[in-house]
Amino acid sequence: MDISRLAEVDSCTWSLAADAREGRREARLYGTRELVAAMDDKVLEQIGNVAKLPGLVGPAMAMPDAHWGYGFPIGGVAAFDPEQGGIISAGGVGFDISCGIRCLRTDLAKGDILQVARKLSDGLFRDIPAGVGEGGNLRLTVQELDRVLEHGARWAVQEGFGEEADLEFIEDHGCAKGADPTCVSPLAKSRQLGEMGTLGSGNHYLEVQWVDRVLDAEAAEAFGVAEGQVVVSIHCGSRGLGHQIGTDFLVSLAKAATRLGIALPDRELACAPIRSPEGEQYFGAMNAATNCALANRQILAHITRGVFRHFFPKARVETLFDVSHNTCKPEEHEVGGRKRLLYVHRKGATRAFGPGNPTLPARYRAVGQPVVIGGSMGTGSWILAGSETSEARAYSSASHGAGRAMSRNAALKRWQGRQLVDQLGEQGIIIRTRSMRGAAEEAPGAYKDVELVAEATEKAGLARRVASLRPLICVKG
DNA sequence: ATGTGC
Numbered sequence: 001m002d003i004s005r006l007a008e009v010d011s012c013t014w015s016l017a018a019d020a021r022e023g024r025r026e027a028r029l030y031g032t033r034e035l036v037a038a039m040d041d042k043v044l045e046q047i048g049n050v051a052k053l054p055g056l057v058g059p060a061m062a063m064p065d066a067h068w069g070y071g072f073p074i075g076g077v078a079a080f081d082p083e084q085g086g087i088i089s090a091g092g093v094g095f096d097i098s099c100g101i102r103c104l105r106t107d108l109a110k111g112d113i114l115q116v117a118r119k120l121s122d123g124l125f126r127d128i129p130a131g132v133g134e135g136g137n138l139r140l141t142v143q144e145l146d147r148v149l150e151h152g153a154r155w156a157v158q159e160g161f162g163e164e165a166d167l168e169f170i171e172d173h174g175c176a177k178g179a180d181p182t183c184v185s186p187l188a189k190s191r192q193l194g195e196m197g198t199l200g201s202g203n204h205y206l207e208v209q210w211v212d213r214v215l216d217a218e219a220a221e222a223f224g225v226a227e228g229q230v231v232v233s234i235h236c237g238s239r240g241l242g243h244q245i246g247t248d249f250l251v252s253l254a255k256a257a258t259r260l261g262i263a264l265p266d267r268e269l270a271c272a273p274i275r276s277p278e279g280e281q282y283f284g285a286m287n288a289a290t291n292c293a294l295a296n297r298q299i300l301a302h303i304t305r306g307v308f309r310h311f312f313p314k315a316r317v318e319t320l321f322d323v324s325h326n327t328c329k330p331e332e333h334e335v336g337g338r339k340r341l342l343y344v345h346r347k348g349a350t351r352a353f354g355p356g357n358p359t360l361p362a363r364y365r366a367v368g369q370p371v372v373i374g375g376s377m378g379t380g381s382w383i384l385a386g387s388e389t390s391e392a393r394a395y396s397s398a399s400h401g402a403g404r405a406m407s408r409n410a411a412l413k414r415w416q417g418r419q420l421v422d423q424l425g426e427q428g429i430i431i432r433t434r435s436m437r438g439a440a441e442e443a444p445g446a447y448k449d450v451e452l453v454a455e456a457t458e459k460a461g462l463a464r465r466v467a468s469l470r471p472l473i474c475v476k477g
Numbered sequence: 478a479t480g481t482g483c
Contacts, residue, residue, distance in 0.1 A: 095478045097478095133479090133480050202481090237478070326478090
């Protein structure tokens with residue numbers, strides 16, 4: 001991107017000035033000069049378009065891992081005031097509603113895994129349903145699914161998938177408020193009846209990792225992680241249900257925008273006022289999809305525990321945290337000296353509440369919310385903590401991953417899946433997948449350097465680095 | 478992201 005159009009506010013903050021004639025408010029990109037300059041021009045165009053939407057409060061923002069998405073960039077954050085005509089947008093949440101990462105900490109050491117790595121990868125690959133259209137071991141009725149959509153991970157725990165103690169460490173304690181299954185189409189529900197407890201495809205994965213380096217000893221202790229310790233990260237979302245809701249509401253919100261005379265800078269930014277029938281219906285459906293994703297990750301965490309217990313009967317496998325990456329949440333934030341209720345869209349961005357936030361588990365409250373930056377296949381990941389400055393910087397938001405640097409098609413031309421899997425194997429990283437095409441699309445080289453993203457996230461004041469993770473086993477969707 | 482794509 002041509003950064004000469006941007007003002008350098010500080011070394012990690014780049015501003016596209018408001019333009020009254022174009023009806024555009026400020027757009028802001030966070031990241032080092034190198035990361036922002038390497039982003040596609042489309043990121044600037046898209047975040048500039050978001051800055052034209054009604055009821056925006058503060059700048060439209062892009063996180064350091066941002067890249068081109070549908071309407072909003074992935075890595076986009078924007079807050080809207082419902083009392084000022086603020087909108088809600090399906091493109092601002094993303095198709096995979098509440099896609100996110102469940103992070104489990106174990107009391108195992110890297111050496112324990114190395115002794116059984118191949119067999120453990122067999123067990124995970126056998127028991128974790130993964131891949132396009134891959135069904136799970138559950139078949140629900142519509143009535144049962146409605147309970148999933150209302151109660152989220154709580155439903156899963158009640159059904160015997162996991163432990164009550166997991167719920168404290170899930171965003172919203174495992175159940176998103178405002179879910180309304182009656183806003184979800186029969187088609188969206190039917191697509192999900194056989195897909196609870198499945199990983200999906202694309203960038204989704206389950207990874208067994210070890211803690212390579214601790215940078216913040218106090219936060220690491222609060223999070224219960226230490227160097228050499230093994231953790232498991234499960235990255236997945238709301239599967240067919242969330243995708244169908246996104247598809248359904250793009251149409252419904254576009255009609256609402258036309259009816260209400262909202263000028264859309266891009267038709268992919270279909271949206272409706274938060275206080276409108278279509279806006280409220282999308283909010284109800286989106287939260288239902290969030291509960292689907294939270295239940296999905298809860299079931300997968302339970303399956304993972306089962307596989308680990310087979311090899312390590314006494315191992316502790318506890319939920320460190322579960323963060324969503326694709327959400328729109330009503331939150332109170334201080335703007336101009338007063339608290340305001342805002343609907344914060346985070347698309348490919350993590351909520352990152354800072355120290356002292358009363359909704360955080362007591363164990364983490366003093367250090368801030370755990371934030372997981374998921375790396376690309378076979379590279380590193382990071383655990384961070386929400387920082388004091390995150391609220392003022394980005395309504396308490398941070399990066400969610402390495403972020404793509406190259407399209408899937410470009411990656412397919414450049415890499416071969418089998419070769420990548422073999423190369424990573426030589427580095428001691430076991431990749432298990434049913435799709436070599438998917439593996440090529442997910443080539444590490446098609447992503448930004450996660451080290452640079454994590455560093456920039458900290459420098460930009462969005463979250464501070466706690467511990468880096470290195471992969472041992474990766475089950476790819 | 479996706480019973481991947483009209």
